[in-house]
Each structure stands twice: as C-alpha cells, then as structure tokens.
Amino acid sequence: MRIEVEETSGAARAGKLYTPHGAVETPTFMPVGTKASVKGLTPREVRETGAGVVLGNTYHLYLRPGPDLIREAGGLHSFSGWDGPMLTDSGGYQVFSLADTRKLTEDGAEFVSVYDGSRHVFTPELTTRVQEDLGADVAMVLDECPPADAGYEYQAESLRRTARWAERCQEAHTREDQALFGIVQGGLYEDLRRESLERTVSLDFPGYAVGGLSVGESREEMLRVVALTAAGLPEDKPRYFMGIGDPVGVLGVISLGVDMFDCVLPTRLARHGSVLTADGRLNLKNSRFRRDLGPLETGCACEACRDYSQAYLAHLVRENELLGHRLLTLHNLTFMGELCRRAREEIRAGSFESWSRGWISRYLAGAPA
Template structure:
C-alpha cells in the first residue's frame, strides 16, 4: 500500500497487462466495448481497467470466438487490464427468467430465448477462456428488501459456489476475486466475510449493494466490511459511479469500483462537472459558449463549447453522446487521481468534504436532480 489517509488507501494493482494506480474507476464494456468509445479514447480518458460481462460475452459472440481471436484483449483492441464479472448481477436482474439451485442457475437468453445453465465451474472456465486479468466468482445478488432467511440462504450458497470456483480455477496469469454478500444484515455480512477470506482469493469484492437500499444503509454496511478485508489485497465495490458515492466509498477503504452511469448519463445528454450534473437539453445552454469543465483535457472540453454540445444533444447526433461519454469517463478518472494525491498527502477527509460540498451545491445554470 503506497499510502493511507484514515481508511482511504492509495495503492498499485498489478496485472499481466500493466499496473494501475488505485483508487480507480473502471468503465463498463458489457459486450466488449464501452459504448461510443474506442480503446484509444479510453486510454486518453485515463481508464486503467475495463470491464466485460461474462453473461453477455458467453451468449454473444461466445467464448470460443473470443479464444480464437487470441483472448478478450486481442478481440477488443484494449491492451490494458480487464476484469470480467461472473454473471451474478444478471442472476439478480433477470430473476423472472431464471431458476436457482445448489448446482447453479438456469436462465433464458435475453437474445433468442434459448436455455442455458451457469454453474460455478462453467463460469470460472468461461472466464479463463475469455482471458481477462481478473475473474469473479459466481454469486447471487438478492434485492435489498429480500427477507433475512432468503439473504442467509443466498449468502451461504454464494460461499459454497465461491469455493467451487476456486477449486477449478487454474489459470495462473488470472486473478480470481471472491465476493462478500449478506444484504443489509451485519451478522450475515460478517459470516460472508469470514467464509470468503478463509477460502482465500486474490482480491475481494463487496457485492449486493446499490440494489435499492438507501445511501446511508449502503455506507453503513460497507463501513463494517471493507476495513476488515485483508489489507494487502485489492477491494472492489461493485456498482457505483456517481461522484459523491465514489468519494464516500474511497473514504471507507475501497480501491476499485465500476458503473455504467457515466456513459448512460451521456446518452441522455448529461455531463458530470465539479459543481454537479448538468442537463444539456436545458434551454439555457443554447448560448453558453464556455467548456463543460474548465481545465478538463478531454476532447469535449478542449475542442467544443456547451452550446455546441447542447446542439448535438438536441439534434440526437451520435457525436454528442460520444463526446459526453468521453468527458464523463475522464471526469471520474481525474477525480480518482485527485483522490489518490490527497490520500498520499494525508488530507483526504477534508478534501473530500470540500469536493462533496462543491458538487452537491449544484451549478446555477441547470442541474439534474
């Protein structure tokens, strides 16, 4: 660990495809691409790790195609570190078209209605075949409002699945991360943490949050889990991408996090700035000739005005969504870089409080609620 400030950590994630300074935001490339952005643009935006989704890549184009292409890096053209999730979130989000058992999960393809079965063994081997630097164990992510007994059964099944994943994982150039589950229940989280750490993994994720609970509940659970994970191993919070949330989870000891939020916002005409999210569909931006964010090096800020970007958004031009995606990913990358600097300086908490206050204050010229 390079430095700590309170619970916040600055470190280096080492992978076969390069090193990444943490904390780091990881853009999501569900089907092998971050929507609208090329690998070169992602690199320019400061992205360190890019995510792929095992569920979608398994269905299309298929792990065999990716293997024949030379692995996910060669197939996508991204030469930096990659992480593939296991499909556990799809187990949660597609609950109406899946069936759980001790063996695994049977589901209906969202593409053609065909029936498939994911077991811990199959998912692990699929990720080995895909060839990402970091693979995730198969887990179940229950809704936040599920009853205690459901969370208990689900968490213990996830722990058994995790042990099966580790038992068959033998690709030595690929890290395997375990996932702590247990919903909002402190005793279940503590049991999941103990069982997952006892199994032993290359890194640890905190799952089952950002699925409907309040921000206060999320932070309370995270604050009880993250500091108890092995200090020398990376800590990954699954599914957060709003700037305030990013700063808050860093403060609790998280190193890595991902979310589709920056590119999804961009496709809806919204941009992240240090003073809040702005909606470029708002009429006030028609004649605003300032950049989105003063000092931002991205192409959207260095080459175009808010007025022009607002015009692209109103007209539905693809360039608008692409430029805003590039800006939003760059914004989060720069935020993480600044966070790291202040962790190293030892004043993360005071800097974070200032940044959150500034962001939450909104911008006088149109803020998205």
C-alpha cells in the same frame, strides 16, 4: 496479482495494483465495456480518459459472440484491442437484473437469453471456464446478488449458496495468470455480512469484492455495510466495490478503503445527454444550454471541453447525433478519471478527508439541471 498500498489517509488507501497487463494506480474507476466495448469509444480514447482497467460482461459475451471465438482470437484483450488490465464479472449481476426470467438452484442459475429466448444454465464451473477463455486479468466467482429488500432468511440462504459456489469456482479455476476474486454478500445485516466475510476470506482469494449493494438501499445503509465489510478484508489484498459510479458515492467508498469500483452510470448518463461536473450534474437538454458558448467545464482536458461549446454539444444531444454521445462519454469518463487521480493525490498528502468534504459540498450545491 497483488496490491501495494503506498499511502493511507484515514481508511482511504492509495497504491498500485499489479497485473499481467501492467500496473494500475488505485483507487481507480473502471469503465464498463459490457460487450467488449466501452460504448462509442476506441480503446485509445478510453485510455486517454485516465482509465486503467476495463470490464467485460461474461453473460453477454458467452451468448454473443461466444467464448470459443474470443479464445481463438487470443482472448478478450486481443479481440477488443484493449492492452491494459481487464476484469470480467461472472453473470452474478444478471442473477439480480434478470430475476423475472431466471431460476436459481444449488447447481447454478438458469437464464433465458435476452437475445433469442434460448435457455442456459450458468454453473460455477461454467462461468469459471468461460472467464478463463475470455482471459481477463481478474475473474469473479459466481454469486447471487439479492435485492436490498430481501428478508433475513433469504439473505442468509443466498450468502451460503454464494459461499458454496465460491468454493466450486476456486476448485474449477486453473489459470495462474488470472486472479479469481471472492465476493462478500449478506445484504444489510451485520451478522450475515460477518458470516460471509469469514467464509469468503477463509478461502484465501487474491482479491475480494463487496457485493449486494447499490441495489436499492440508502446511501447511509450502503456506507455502513461497506465500512463493516472493508474493515474485515485483508489489508494486503485488493478491495473492489461492485457497481458504484456516482461521484459522491465513489468518494464515500474510497474513504472506507475501497481500491476499485465500476458502474455504467457515467456512460449511460452521457447517452441521455447528462454530464458530470464539479458543480453537479448537468442535463444538456435543458434550454439554458442552447446559446451558451462556453465549455462544459473550465480546466477539463477532454476533447468535449477543449474543442466544443455547451451550445454545440446541446445541439448534438437534441438532434440525437452520435458525436454528441461520444463526446459526452469522453467527458464523463475523463471526469471520473480525474476524480480518482485527485483522490490519490489527497490521500498521499494526508488530506483526503477534508478535501473530500469540500468537494462533495460543492458538487451537491450545484443543482442538477
């Protein structure tokens, strides 16, 4: 696992991430396939959106169908039919999202299964072993992702626990064909971020993630912390922002030197009838789309824009037809893939900052409907 930064424009970087399952151009948006599937799409369709990396969720795959079966099938690539690079999280996000039903100790995180109520303890050693069984190209250390409003003392205790867990994950990790990424925490506090940076970078991971953001803070606070964190990460290692998928935020973190990012937002919006366009977000449940026979977005190469009208897609959405969910998912992921492709192009041309400002201005001017 290595990244080759080919061009920069300000702090923004364009290059290639090399993995055992091929090279990926960066910056890159990574669709989330929580249960070994990007909802509604085949691997071939996901590839056609321009996606290079797909995510899997360790928590859910551990519970169902279980890592033993996936290992027996030859790993997550063989099991799911995706032959490109993959990344698995560690269950750290569930420490945040399932806070009401989990218990944290120095040993790990005890969860109540969302499926059957059974209890499971995720230790650094267990999550590392499970991710080795899943066989993704990138695995993540177990961390705690506190909410944005967590106080200073809690954030300090949390980042130090995450640092100790990272050491244990590193000691437990044995696969040479899998890169284990460290995660920088510390909330919105600059001194804690710097402490987490120092402790995490000292472990010399092959890649690093910016964690603990997109959890309720303002965009201004988020970008401030990303700028501080990215500036403290090694230039020759990949940088991953965990959990961002709105187009304006994506361009913001690219401008600060982030290479990889993921989020369920584009696919979740599609399932609720919303699409991303260069002129803002559109809600096809709005009555103004009922008789519009034009495409969602002129010039978009996805199947939804190429072959169907807004009126037909709006009809599918109103009737809750599965085809509507699929087509809008194809569009939103194609939109994110094209956004990243254009960002790479502008970085290589040295014009990313001015292009990004213009793109964001147009996007925000299009009133969401």
